[in-house]
Amino acid sequence: MMNIQTIGFVACFVGAMVPAVVISLFGVSSQDAMSIGERFHAQTSHSRRGSPAEESRRQIVRPPTFKEYPGVRLIELAPPAHRGVRVEEAIARRRSVRSYSTKSMTRAELSQLLYAAQGVTSERSGIQLRTAPSAGALYPLEIYAVVNHVEGIPKGLYHYNVRRHGLETIREGDLSRQIRAAGLDQQSLGEADVVFVLTAIVDRARIKYRERAYRYVYMEAGHISQNIALQAVSLGLGSVCAGAFYDDEVNTLIGIDGFSEFSVYLHPVGTLE
Ligand SMILES: Cc1cc2nc3c(=O)[nH]c(=O)nc-3n(C[C@H](O)[C@H](O)[C@H](O)COP(=O)(O)O)c2cc1C
Numbered sequence: 001m002m003n004i005q006t007i008g009f010v011a012c013f014v015g016a017m018v019p020a021v022v023i024s025l026f027g028v029s030s031q032d033a034m035s036i037g038e039r040f041h042a043q044t045s046h047s048r049r050g051s052p053a054e055e056s057r058r059q060i061v062r063p064p065t066f067k068e069y070p071g072v073r074l075i076e077l078a079p080p081a082h083r084g085v086r087v088e089e090a091i092a093r094r095r096s097v098r099s100y101s102t103k104s105m106t107r108a109e110l111s112q113l114l115y116a117a118q119g120v121t122s123e124r125s126g127i128q129l130r131t132a133p134s135a136g137a138l139y140p141l142e143i144y145a146v147v148n149h150v151e152g153i154p155k156g157l158y159h160y161n162v163r164r165h166g167l168e169t170i171r172e173g174d175l176s177r178q179i180r181a182a183g184l185d186q187q188s189l190g191e192a193d194v195v196f197v198l199t200a201i202v203d204r205a206r207i208k209y210r211e212r213a214y215r216y217v218y219m220e221a222g223h224i225s226q227n228i229a230l231q232a233v234s235l236g237l238g239s240v241c242a243g244a245f246y247d248d249e250v251n252t253l254i255g256i257d258g259f260s261e262f263s264v265y266l267h268p269v270g271t272l273e
Pocket residue numbers: 094095096097098186188240241242243244245
């Protein structure tokens with residue numbers, strides 16, 4: 001006599017096997033039958049039969065490790081000084097917060113958040129290591145900040161200069177409506193004091209990891225975003241990570257081409273009542 005769990009397991013197993021049997025019986029190649037996501041996963045897998053596909057038809061040229069905007073105004077940020085709650089407490093208290101108060105974030109808080117995200121913590125063999133891990137220490141991610149309400153920093157779009165721990169001014173102006181619209185009209189993006197936009201310069205990682213690098217940039221964005229989330233808790237701020245956005249609209253807003261550098265994740269942060 002089979003119990004309900006066993007019946008469920010058998011049904012799932014048969015369900016999973018039928019397409020594979022049909023494919024092999026009728027000679028349909030498994031590649032043809034795969035969805036784009038399944039193909040991506042299969043072709044970027046390591047296995048004992050081989051390494052991820054070398055898809056790129058062009059020669060990959062190593063991009064510089066640090067993206068910098070020469071000649072623009074750099075807003076220097078104070079070194080991180082905050083001593084907050086224990087990490088266990090921050091982990092336990094973290095919750096997605098999508099609505100914020102009208103108070104402004106301080107410049108020190110913004111500095112602390114950026115440092116938690118991508119600050120340089122030590123140097124080894126000439127490589128500046130950062131707060132979040134990165135495959136091969138290649139650091140393919142960049143951070144932009146859409147500033148809406150931060151004391152002493154005009155509203156606008158900024159790029160985080162990792163080496164100098166400062167904000168490079170890309171353009172000033174109120175971009176809250178634009179970032180909200182590009183983010184599927186999510187209220188959190190329009191209300192936040194700052195919206196971090198994480199982008200990937202994928203060739204920094206691709207030069208070593210080939211097409212598997214596309215997996216790594218998403219993993220790394222998760223690490224950075226979690227640092228932001230926990231730092232926000234420790235500062236008494238609210239935040240949420242957001243993967244839902246119109247890619248082309250966010251890319252255009254930031255001023256990147258969407259191929260050599262593309263948006264990966266948004267992370268609004270704001271003050272609480
Ligand atoms: C990859 C990813 C994408 C997400 N995208 C969004 C989003 O676009 N908008 C949003 O409000 N929350 C987004 N979230 C937050 C989840 O909704 C949230 O983490 C989940 O409801 C669990 O709640 P908690 O974060 O409070 O634990 C996302 C979370 C992850 C991990």
